[in-house]
Amino acid sequence: MDYLQIIGGNTLKGSVTISGAKNSALPVIASTILSNRPVKLTNLPNVVDIRTLLKLLKMLGGEIEHNGTTATINNANINSTKAVYEIVSKMRASILVLGPLLARFGECEVSLPGGCAIGQRPIDLHLKALEAMGAKIEIKGGYVRAEAPDGLKGAKIIFDKITVGGTENIIMAGALAKGVTKIINSAKEPEVVQLCEIIRDAGVKIEGIGTSTITIYGTNQKPLEFKEIKIIPDRIEAGTYLCAGAITNSSITLKEVNPTHIQSSIDKLEAMGCSFDIGERELTIYPTNRLKPINIITSEYPAFPTDMQAQFMAVATMAIGESLIEERLFENRFMHVSELNRLGADIWLKGSVASVRPVAELNGADVMATDLRASSALVLAGLVAKGVTNIRRIYHLDRGYDNLEGKLLSLGANIKRLSE
Ligand code: UD1
Numbered sequence: 018m019d020y021l022q023i024i025g026g027n028t029l030k031g032s033v034t035i036s037g038a039k040n041s042a043l044p045v046i047a048s049t050i051l052s053n054r055p056v057k058l059t060n061l062p063n064v065v066d067i068r069t070l071l072k073l074l075k076m077l078g079g080e081i082e083h084n085g086t087t088a089t090i091n092n093a094n095i096n097s098t099k100a101v102y103e104i105v106s107k108m109r110a111s112i113l114v115l116g117p118l119l120a121r122f123g124e125c126e127v128s129l130p131g132g133c134a135i136g137q138r139p140i141d142l143h144l145k146a147l148e149a150m151g152a153k154i155e156i157k158g159g160y161v162r163a164e165a166p167d168g169l170k171g172a173k174i175i176f177d178k179i180t181v182g183g184t185e186n187i188i189m190a191g192a193l194a195k196g197v198t199k200i201i202n203s204a205k206e207p208e209v210v211q212l213c214e215i216i217r218d219a220g221v222k223i224e225g226i227g228t229s230t231i232t233i234y235g236t237n238q239k240p241l242e243f244k245e246i247k248i249i250p251d252r253i254e255a256g257t258y259l260c261a262g263a264i265t266n267s268s269i270t271l272k273e274v275n276p277t278h279i280q281s282s283i284d285k286l287e288a289m290g291c292s293f294d295i296g297e298r299e300l301t302i303y304p305t306n307r308l309k310p311i312n313i314i315t316s317e318y319p320a321f322p323t324d325m326q327a328q329f330m331a332v333a334t335m336a337i338g339e340s341l342i343e344e345r346l347f348e349n350r351f352m353h354v355s356e357l358n359r360l361g362a363d364i365w366l367k368g369s370v371a372s373v374r375p376v377a378e379l380n381g382a383d384v385m386a387t388d389l390r391a392s393s394a395l396v397l398a399g400l401v402a403k404g405v406t407n408i409r410r411i412y413h414l415d416r417g418y419d420n421l422e423g424k425l426l427s428l429g430a431n432i433k434r435l436s437e
Contacts, residue, residue, distance in 0.1 A: 018409070018410075018412075018436070018437060019411055019412075019434050019435065019436050020407055020408060020409045020410075020411055020434070020435055020436075020437060021396065021399075021407070021408040021411050021414075021422060021432060021433070021434055021435075022405060022406070022407050022408075022432070022433050022434075022435050023381075023396065023399035023400060023402075023405070023406045023408070023430065023431065023432045024381070024404065024405055024406075024431040024432075025379070025381060025399055025400055025401050025402040025403060025404065025406060025431075026401070026403065026431075027265070027400070027429050027430055027431050028265060028266065028267045028429065029261060029262065029265050029267035029269055029400075029425075029428040029429045029430060030267055030268060030269070030428065030429055031269070031270070031427065031428050031429065032269070032270035032271070032272050033258050033269060033270070033271060033272070033424045033427065033428055034271075034272045034273050034424075035250045035251055035254055035255045035258070035271055035272065035273050035274045036060075036062040036063070036064075036086075036250075036251050036254060036419035036420075037059075037060035037061050037062045037086065037247075037248030037249065037250065037251060038062070038207075038208060038211075038248055038249050038250060038251040038252065038253075038254075039062050039064055039066055039067065039251060039416075039417045040110075040181075040206075040208045040251075040253070041207070041208040041211045041212070041248050041249050041251075042058070042061050042062060042067055042248045043066065043067070043070055043110045043113055044110075044113050044182075044185040044189070044208065044209075044212045045058060045211065045212060045215060045246055045248060046058070046067070046070050046071065046074065046088075046090065047070065047113035047114050047116075047117055047185075047189065048117060048189050048192075048212060048215065048216060048241075048243075049074070049079075049090045049092055049243065050074070050077075050079075050092050050095070050114060050117035050118055050121055050189075051117050051120065051121055051189060051192055051193055051216075051219075051240060051241045052092060052219070052240050052241045052242065052243050053092060053093040053240045054091070054093065054240070054242060054243075055089050055090065055091040055093075056089070056090050056091075056092075056243040056245075056246065057087070057088075057089045057245045057246070058087065058088045058089075058090070058245075058246050058247075058248065059086065059087050059245065059246070059247045059248070060086055060247045060248040060249075060250075061083075061085075061086050061087065061088055061248055062086070062248075062251060062254075062417075062419040063085050063086060063419045063420065064415065064416060064417050064418065064419050065412070065415045065416045065417075066108050066110065066416045066417055068083070069104060069107055069108045069111070070108065070110065070111060070113075071083055071088065071090075072104065073100055073104045073105075073111055073114065074090060074092065074114075076097065076101065076104070077092075077095050077096070077097045077098065077099075077100070077114075077118075078092075078094050078095040078096040078097055079091065079092045079094075079095060080092075080093075080094065095121075095122070098118045098122050098124055098125035098126065099125070099126040099127075099160075100114050100115075100118075100125070100126070100127040100128055101128060102128040102159060102160075104128075105127065105128035105129075105130050106128065106130070108416070109130040109138060109182075110182065111127070111128075111130070112127060112130050112140055112143065112182060112186070113182060113185060113186060113189075114127060115127045115143060115147070115161065115163065115186055116143070116147065116185070116186035116187060116188075116189040116190035117189040117190070117193075119147065119152060119163045119164075119165055119169065119190060120168075120169050120189060120190045120191075120192065120193035120194060120238075121193055121238070121240065123164065123165050123166050123167070123168060124162075124163065124164045124165070124166070125162075125163055126160045126161070126162050126163075127160065127161050127163075128159060128160050128161075129156065129159050129160065129161060138347070140161075140182075140183075142176055142177065142178060142180050142183040143180070143182065143183045143186045143187075144161065146172075146174045146176070146183060146186070146187045146190075146200075147163060147169070147186070147187070147190060149172040149173075149174055150165070150169040150170055150171070150172045150174075150187075150190060150191075150194055150198065151165050151167075151168075151169055151170040151172070152164065152165045152169060153165070168193070168194065168195055168237065168238050169190050169191075169193070169194040169195070169235075170194055170195050170196055171191060171194045171195060171196030171197040171198040171199075171233070171234075171235050172198055172199075173198075173199045173201065174187055174198065174199065174200045174201065175201045175202060176200065176201065176202040176203065177202075178202075179202055179203070179204050179229075179317045180204060181204040181206050181208065181209060183204075184200060184203040184204040184209050184231070185204075185208075185209060185212055187200055188200070188209070188212055188213060188216065188223075188231065188233060189212070189216070191233035191235055192216050192219075192221045192233060192235060192236065192241060193235055193236055193237075193238050193239070193240075193241075194233075194235035194237070195235055195237040195238070196234075196235055196237075197232060197233070197234055197235070198232070198233045198235060199230065199231070199232045199233075200230065200231045200232075200233075201229070201230050202229055203225075203228075203229055203230065203231045204317060204318070205227055205228065205229060205317070205318050205319065206317070206318040207249060207252060207275070207278045207318065208249070209227075210226055210227045211248070211249050213226040213227075213231065214226065215243060215244075215246050216233075216241065218243070218244050219241035219242055219243045219244065220236070220241060220242060221233060221234065221235070221236060221241065222234040249275060249278075250273055250274050250275050250278070251419075252274075252275065252278040252279045252282075252322075253322065253324045253325060253390070253417075254418060254419070255271050255274045255275075255278075255279050255282075255300070256279050256282040256322075256325045256328065257325075257328050257393050257397070257418070258271055258424075259271070259279070259282055259283070259286055259291075259300075259302050260282075260286075260325075260328040260329065260331065260332050260397050261397055261400060261425065261428070261430075262291070262302040262304055263286050263289065263291050263302065263304055263308065263332050264331060264332045264335055264397050264398075264400060264401050265304075265400050265401055265430075266304045266305075266306050267304055267428075267429075268301060268302060268303050268304060269301070269302055269428060270299060270300070270301040271299065271300045271301075271302075272298070272299055273298055274298060274299065274300050275298070276295045276296070276297075276300050279300075280319065281319060281320060281321045281322065281325075282321070282322075282325055282329075283295070283300075285311055285313060285321065285329060286302065286332075288309065288311055289305070289308045289309050289310075289311050289332070289336065290305035290307060290308055290309050291303060291304055291305055291308075292305075307337055308332065308333075308335050308336040308337065309336060309337065309338065310333065310336040310337065310338035310339055310340040310373075310375075311329065311333055311336065311340045311342075312340065312341045312342075313326065313329055313340070313341070313342045313343065314343045314345060315343065315344050315345050315346050316345055316346070317346075323344060323345075323346040323347060323350060324390050325390070326342060326344055326350065326390070327350070327353045327390045327391045327393065327394035328390065328393055328394050328397055329342065330342055330353065330354070330357065330364065330371060330373055330394055331353075331357060331394040331395075331397040331398045332397065333373040334357060334362040334363075334364070334373055334375075334376060334379060334398065335375075335379075335401060336373070336375060337375055338375060339372055339373065339374050339375065340372070340373040341370055341371070341372055341373075342370070342371045342373060343369055343370045343371075344369050344370075344371075345369065348369070350388075350391075351366055351371060352387040352388065352391055353387065353391035353394045353395065354366055354371060356384040356385060356386075356387070356391070356395055357394065357395070357398055359382045359383075359384050360379045360380060360381070360382050360384065360395075360398050360399070360402050360406065361376055361378065361379045361380045361382075361402070362376060362379060362398070363375070363376050378401075378402075378403055379398055379401055379402035379403070380402055380403050380404060381399065381402045381403060381404035381405040381406040382402070382406060382407075383406075383407045383409070384399075384406065384407070384408055384409070385408070385409050385410050386408055386409065386410040386411055386412075386413045386414060387410070387413070388413055389413050389414065389416055389417045389418075390417075391413070392408065392410075392411060392413045392414040393414065393418060393421070395408050396408060396414070396421065396425070396432075399432075400425070400430055400432075411434075422434050
């Protein structure tokens with residue numbers, strides 16, 4: 018199995034191009050089920066999760082040409098509506114095919130994703146909303162079986178909790194439903210906005226894009242005609258490289274980035290003492306050699322994202338005082354704490370709050386990646402730890418970071434991928 022070896026201590030410099038957003042590409046790929054014509058996607062990140070979802074579409078009968086950052090998907094001849102356990106268990110986001118399959122074909126079977134490393138992550142809100150749209154749903158043999166033989170009907174959906182995937186599933190379901198679907202308390206993440214925009218550009222009237230009330234005027238099962246779609250920049254990848262600059266006391270320029278999408282990370286790093294040059298598609302971080310401690314509470318966009326919590330915790334280990342980091346979205350998203358402590362960090366957990374106390378230095382050690390973003394926190398810590406850090410189970414990183422070690426290497430890090 019592959020692992021990453023980092024020898025810490027190098028200062029980084031130069032620029033790094035940010036890839037397309039995995040979390041935008043996934044719903045966009047799922048939404049192509051709403052069409053029976055070829056759809057071209059560009060700026061896809063070259064990561065395992067994208068290949069997994071494309072594989073699922075292929076299993077359903079989709080025809081796919083995929084070449085690194087570009088794919089053409091033709092879902093004209095889908096002949097199966099079953100998303101099997103083998104794929105869904107690998108990637109929870111496969112649940113995003115539920116809404117579009119049901120909307121287009123009036124039936125589908127999707128394996129229940131189950132829990133995952135960062136928490137329970139139920140899909141009850143997705144199911145309740147689809148039921149409100151007229152779907153009959155049964156859970157049997159580990160599968161969600163959904164039926165709406167006469168098509169889905171527009172409905173007023175009030176999400177009790179803000180859910181990104183739930184909002185995306187219902188936007189896609191609403192696009193082909195009969196009548197108007199109104200989502201109240203919808204997610205406002207940039208990835209949700211992109212999904213709305215491409216569906217709007219495919220001819221569906223959508224109001225309230227980017228707000229917490231989205232109204233979709235369904236086409237009554239008329240398939241969509243998408244234009245070519247360019248995936249937005251990955252705000253979590255961008256935030257991770259800003260953290261790389263902050264923790265190694267280096268100036269790094271990000272290219273092909275949307276600074277607006279990472280404002281909350283910029284604000285926190287500014288509060289820690291870093292400064293920025295902010296352009297339209299480019300951003301440079303200037304570090305400080307006296308990182309101030311920080312208080313963070315994770316929340317929904319535009320507030321501070323849970324997907325950046327682990328990386329900021331790594332940076333906070335190098336601050337000159339105690340930082341407090343509270344995780345409000347997922348109940349078990351602190352598995353990086355014990356691994357960071359193996360590198361010499363001094364982090365204490367009390368419920369959903371981590372107290373990160375200052376240490377003079379981190380020291381290289383063998384650590385294990387536990388989930389996607391936790392893994393990148395270990396990489397960041399490895400960049401400053403004295404000596405050798407070996408990070409195992411990096412298949413988590415490969416799910417979501419496009420060429421992480423190549424990009425860090427080009428910035429001057431001492432990092433390599435090895436096989437055992
Ligand atoms: C998406 C992102 C993930 C990010 C998360 C929160 C993708 C592919 N993944 O995940 O990287 O960390 O948003 O920003 O875009 N919940 C329920 N019932 C449901 C659905 C969700 O209780 O039916 C809860 C979840 O357990 C969690 C919270 O709602 O506590 C938010 O989850 P959600 O926004 O749905 O996350 P995902 O869409 O799975």
